[in-house]
Structure formats: structure tokens, C-alpha cells
Amino acid sequence: MEESSLDSKEYKKYHCVKCGKTWGEGDDSYSYGLCLECFGDYINVKKVSKGQVPCFGTFNNNSEICNSCKWNKFCKEFYDKCKGE
Numbered sequence: 532m533e534e535s536s537l538d539s540k541e542y543k544k545y546h547c548v549k550c551g552k553t554w555g556e557g558d559d560s561y562s563y564g565l566c567l568e569c570f571g572d573y574i575n576v577k578k579v580s581k582g583q584v585p586c587f588g589t590f591n592n593n594s595e596i597c598n599s600c601k602w603n604k605f606c607k608e609f610y611d612k613c614k615g616e
Contacts (some may be wrong), residue, residue: 532590543555543556543557543562544556544557544558544562545562545563545564545566546562546563546564547563547564547565547566548563548564548565548567548570549565549569549572549573550566550568550569551579551599552566552568552569555565565587567609567612567613568613570609571587571588571609571613574587574606575587575588575603578602586606587602587606587609588606588608588609588610588613589606590606590609591604591612592607
């Protein structure tokens with residue numbers, strides 16, 4: 532089966548559809564999505580619309596709310612990446 536252009540190893544440059552930030556290395560063929568900051572904002576807006584606390588990105592492993600949240604895995608990953616910036 533032939534590899535599609537979306538599966539190409541050269542697809543490493545990303546472009547945020549919300550803020551326009553570009554990151555990664557590769558040719559000028561962009562893959563579109565959300566940067567970390569815009570992804571966190573998006574999840575918090577979704578949480579507020581459902582009456583939840585907009586706490587995405589403030590991961591606390593000892594919190595009962597964090598441990599029961601469906602975004603737990605992504606929140607921890609987001610927190611770990613953003614904390615290092």
C-alpha cells in the first residue's frame with residue numbers, strides 16, 4: 532500500500548489554526564491543528580460550557596477532581612510540557 536502525503540515523515544511543521552503560531556521542523560508543507568496554549572484554552576472553554584471548573588493545565592495528581600476528570604491524561608501531559616517552557 533502506498534504511503535499518503537499525510538503519513539509522510541517530512542510532515543513535521545505545524546501551524547496553529549487559532550493563533551497562527553508555527554512550530555516544528557520540516558518542509559513548508561504544514562499540518563494544521565492547535566498549539567499547546569490554544570488547545571488548553573479550547574478545553575477550558577468546553578469545560579465552562581458544561582458547568583465545570585476551567586482548570587485544564589493546572590494538573591494536581593493529589594486532587595480528587597483531577598483524578599476523576601476525563602481530560603486527566605492530556606492535562607498532565609499539557610502541564611508537564613508547559614511547565615518546562
